[in-house]
Amino acid sequence: MKYIKTLLVLSFAAILLSWLPPNNAFAHGGRDVNDFNFVIGFASEPAYEGIINAIELKITGKPSQKDTHSDGHGHDHHSHGHSDIDVNAHGGIFASELLSAGDKFSTTIAKDINNVEIPYHDHMNHDITGTIKVSDEGDLGEVKVMIHETSLMPSDIHVQPGATIIWTNYSKGLHAITSGVMDSGQTEKQPISGLSETLKAELIHVSSKSSVILNLNEDSDNPGRYTSPFIPTSPGVYEIRVYGTIDGVEIDETFISMGGGGDFDDIVPPTSIQFPQKLTSDREITGAITEATEISQLALIRSNTLNTWVIISLVIGGIGIAVSCLSLGLQFRKK
Incomplete structure (x- = not known):
């Protein structure tokens, strides 16, 4: 107790x-x-x-990409209808979901975004950065960018308003393409x-x-x-x-x-x-009981074996005595 x-x-x-x-x-x-x-x-x-x-x-x-406004097919839902948009704001223009190997992400530059340079980065590796220069002298239509393990190709592109940029992950790692710059407060790891x-x-x-x-x-x-x-x-x-x-x-x-x-x-x-007495643990008690049970079972087996040999010896001895008595009786008759 x-x-x-x-x-x-x-x-x-x-x-x-x-x-x-x-x-x-x-x-x-x-x-x-x-x-x-x-x-x-x-x-x-x-x-x-x-x-x-x-x-x-x-x-x-790093913060999860689940809060971005992507439609799940690589196209962002951010509004580009304001010419005074802050191009440096983190995720202010576009933000992809996590891109596995082979995944694509695309965004279309709004018509009213012009004569600006949009910085962007990989949210999973802040050393991967690029820029999108937007002006009437840039490329129109689709512009493709390859994502490698530690770099973009090309990292800097020049497009016109209305152009569509398509990023494809050619690496084995995960990437998340995000517009704007990553400040020191955002790089800190969060719970x-x-x-x-x-x-x-x-x-x-x-x-x-x-x-x-x-x-x-x-x-x-x-x-x-x-x-x-x-x-x-x-x-x-x-x-x-x-x-x-x-x-x-x-x-x-x-x-x-x-x-x-x-x-x-x-x-x-x-x-x-433990104080003042050292108590024996359940594990030690169980081990001692198990060991004692094994020893008693072994002793019982040995006892049973010994008893069997005693019985056999008594039987053989009894037979020997009976045979001897019979032999003596026969010898007396002959005389």
Whole structure:
């Protein structure tokens, strides 16, 4: 009973710890994944065996292209009917959806946009930039631009009002063609929200190779922070695999705890926080019971085997005595 009460107290303590603000200095691992940054670990660290915990994952990245006004076929819905439009405004004239390999995006320069130079860039790679000079001396009709891994060809074009520009992605990566310039405030990575339906986590206990699939639940008070509660029942090294999609980008990343060379904590026995008595864990009790059961079964088998040999020996001895008595009786008769 005392053991059960202590476990309950420790469990409630872990729950209280999980309610602390997510900015505590825990040992978490992190890395860049495409245009996103993952920071992952256990919500409560040090992470103790038998005490409720959770996977904690924070994801930041560039703003999603889902808020652009494209019709889904590569043609933008931005109005070009104002000659005083700010050509430097981010996405002020056009903004494509994410373009996979082979995808196209097109926009037509409005008739009343003239004698201006429109800067544009790749929203997924800010080093890829280009300009569209608009004047009556430029090209009319369709003007084609090829998107490569790190460049545009041609990057600078000269068109007339009414011309249609068509970009085609010839690379394997994702691109998003956007008019205007990217200022320093927009280049900062922001929390990525709404991924509970598209991402999952697989928790793996390395030594036993046991694994479980967990849902990632977003923290309503902290966008971009996702958790998956669980109770670790064995200490040791753990792996966390995150897989699914973010804005159409395939994600499959595995992170490992410190014992395997990673950055977040291993699961450890709770003995260091037990006071005044050190308690035996459920795992140790189960192991001791299993071992005792195996020993008793082996002893029973050996006992049964020994009893069988004793019986056989007694039978053989009885037969020998009977044969001897019979032989003696026959000898007395002959005399």
